[in-house]
Amino acid sequence: MKSNWKKLLMAVLGATLILSACGEDDNKVNETEGSSEEKYKVGVTQIVEHPSLDAAFEGFKKALEDAGLDVEYDVNNAQNDKSVNTSIAQKLATSGVDLVFANSTPSAQAIISETQEIPVVFTSVTDAVGAELVESMENPGGNVTGTIDNHPDAISNTMKFLKEELGASKIGMVYNSGEQNSVAQVEAVKEIISDMDMTVVDASVATSADVKQATESLIGKVDSFYIITDNTVVSALESVVSVANENKIPMMVGEFDSVDRGGLATFGFEFYDIGYEAGEMAVKILKGESKPSEIPVQVPQKLKFVMNKETADTIGLEIKDVWNAEFNE
Known part of the structure; x- marks a missing residue:
C-alpha cells in the first residue's frame, strides 16, 4: 500500500515538474517574441x-x-x-x-x-x-x-518658360557660392541658356542676412529671377519675394515650398x-x-508646373490656359 502511494506521489511530482518546465519554456518563448522587434x-x-x-x-x-x-x-x-x-x-x-x-x-x-x-x-x-x-x-x-x-528637365523647362512665355533675357540669381549644389545649378543654367540669347546676372551671399541686399543689388540689371534650391537663400526667401514683387519682376523658384512662400512658379517636385x-x-x-x-541614386520621380496665383496678380501677370499650370493651395 505504501509502495502504491509512493508511486502515485512520484508520478504527481514528475508531472508537476514537467508542467513547470513547459511554463518556463513558454515564458522564454514569450519573452523572445516580445523582444524580437529590433x-x-x-x-x-x-x-x-x-x-x-x-x-x-x-x-x-x-x-x-x-x-x-x-x-x-x-x-x-x-x-x-x-x-x-x-x-x-x-x-x-x-x-x-x-x-x-x-x-x-x-x-x-x-x-x-x-x-x-x-x-x-x-x-x-x-x-x-x-x-x-x-x-x-x-x-x-x-x-x-x-x-x-535636381530633376533633369526642371532647369531647361524653367529657362524656356522665362524666354518664350515671359520674354525674359536677363536672369537674376542669388546664391551662396560656398554651397556646391548651388554652384552646380548656376553652371547648369548658364550652359542651358548659352544658345538662347539669355544671360545670368548673379549675386553671391554668405549668410541669410545678406540675401535681401544682394537681391536689391540686381534691380535694374535683370528682368526676372530664378531662385534655385540654395539653402542659404531659401531660408530667407521672403526677403527675395518682397523685392521681386515690389519691382514687378517674375521670380521662378526651384520647388513647391518656395511657391507656397511667394515664388511665382516652378517646374518642381x-x-x-x-x-x-x-x-x-x-x-x-x-x-x-x-x-x-x-542602391542607385534616384532623381525626383514627380515633376509638374505649379504657380502662385496671388503672386501673379501682384506683379500683374496674366495666366494663360496653355501653360497647364496647377495652383498652390
Missing part, C-alpha cells in the same frame, strides 16, 4: 531649418513608419554654421547610430568625411557626383546613397517625396536587404 537608432544631420528640408525629413520618417520600423532619432540642425555642421558629423560618427540621414549637400559631405562605415542616406542634394558623395549615380560605391533634388524615397532606401539598408553601394 529598435534602430538613426542620426539626422540637417544644414539649416527651412520648409523644404523640414518636409524632406518628414517624408523620410514617414517611410520608416510605414515600414513598421521602431526608430529612435538623434536630430541635429547646424543652422547654416559650418563649424557646427562638422561637429554634428563628428558626434554622429561615434554615437553608435545604425544609419545617418543627411539632409543637404553640406550635411552629407561632412558626415562621409567622418565615417566610411556607418550607412549614410542623403536627400536635398543637387549634384551627388560633383559633390564627391558617390562614384556615380548608378553605382554609388562606399557607404552612401540617396535622392537628389515635393521635397516630402524625395525624403520619402530616401526613407525607402534606408528601410532596405536597416533590414539588411541592400547595401548603400547597391
